[in-house]
Amino acid sequence: MRIVPVVLSAAAALVACAGTASATSPVQAGTTGELVRYDEALVPAEATAKARTVSVTGTLTTLSVRGLLPDREYGAHVHTKPCGAAPNDSGPHYQHIADPVQPSTDPAYANPRNEIWLDLTTSANGSALAVSHVAWTYGDRLPGSVVLHETHTHTDPGHAGTAGGRLACLNLDFGG
Template identity: 45%
Template sequence: MTAPLAAALLPLALLAPAASPVSVVDADFDPATAFVPPAAISYAQDLVPYGSHARVVTDRSTPGRTVLTLTATGLAPAHEFPVHLHTGSCGADPAASGPHYQDAVDPVQPSTDPAYANARNELRMVLRTDAHGDGTASAAVAWQPRPGGARSLVLHAGTPAGPHAAGDRVACVKLEK
């Protein structure tokens, strides 16, 4: 390669690689107090035991669409976990994950207005575990989260009101590093 050609290509080699439209987070659930801050935190060992595992695949390869798939192993058997994107990062306090991520943000928080708090404006799914505590859930929405806007995926306990009622936050998976 000639020196002028090599000099011309050098700036291209220094460019940061483009972000992949598909991201994968693989993590074991640990306590928030772990020595190394965990990528996945359990707040309720009876439902999300330490050492249970989550794999989150976020696919943004189609413009204007997001598909998120959660696969979990070792959770409480035969349980329904409502799952949502949240705006904050996981922390020692379950509330650190903030409110549900909304494509169009409700100006009144906490958001209870059905014009904003709905399955078209929030990514919602229900993870149903089998007799071994394993399960997979997937959801697709017709939008892509704003950069830095959806920082975690939260598993809720569920409530007697049904599988879509959120209940307490029992686990959190960090989506951003």
Template identity: 40%
Template structure:
């Protein structure tokens, strides 16, 4: 197991190769505290709407991948707006000061057709924050990410594929070989 601190002072990553489900699997867990773009102390997690994603709210993303390429992604958060329903998806590019920097949703079968914007073709991690602002979601698929094409988790103001981008977390996702 290898542990380290990301470029941002407010993010930690733990990677384990060969210790996922079955020989040669992959496991990764990373967490951070949200900060506004341009904050003095930089973070891999950015808030674009401090009403819905308060500065210092916490996010954790975990990925497990079997040697066969099946992938599970788990999201946990704390400090969000209590009772709010969030849409969350894996996106193609890393986060940036501009909410659109993360690009579009990662899709297993890449397409701009509306019938491909589904929880079966994308990683959807929608959740409703409880009375303390905590939430959790998990997605499982028989497929894995393509190298370099899944780079962040974006929080949207509404569940499903709707709503503006209110937060973003750059994540070092592993890919299927």
């Protein structure tokens, strides 16, 4: 099974990343709680998801899911605000350098180097793991959530960063 080495590598990277903090780069670690569902047809009631993000000298984020539809592509991104009752309550994608035009569809801003993209394809049993590493840290602007979308993320101009409807959401808790 190929997922075990990936999981072990991601776990080791999270531990290594958290262990390299200095006085000038505090560890910012966010974990998630309950899954907020907006579309139970694509995110069944038995589905579970967990995300973790660690920001020290770069930012490493993981998303693991179980019980989603089998053999299906989903998009996922870190968002600026917490989950709410409505799918759009979580705000736009978190961007290291914010696009002055929102919603952001300019590939200069909406890309996996300026945002945290966690696109995944589920296995035959509906499980998947996604890992993102970017060179920047959150600094004073902490994100609020990880949102699961209905398609993989588009990269073409005018559609960059879009991934269809918001299916589910996980709040990020930084313990502060």
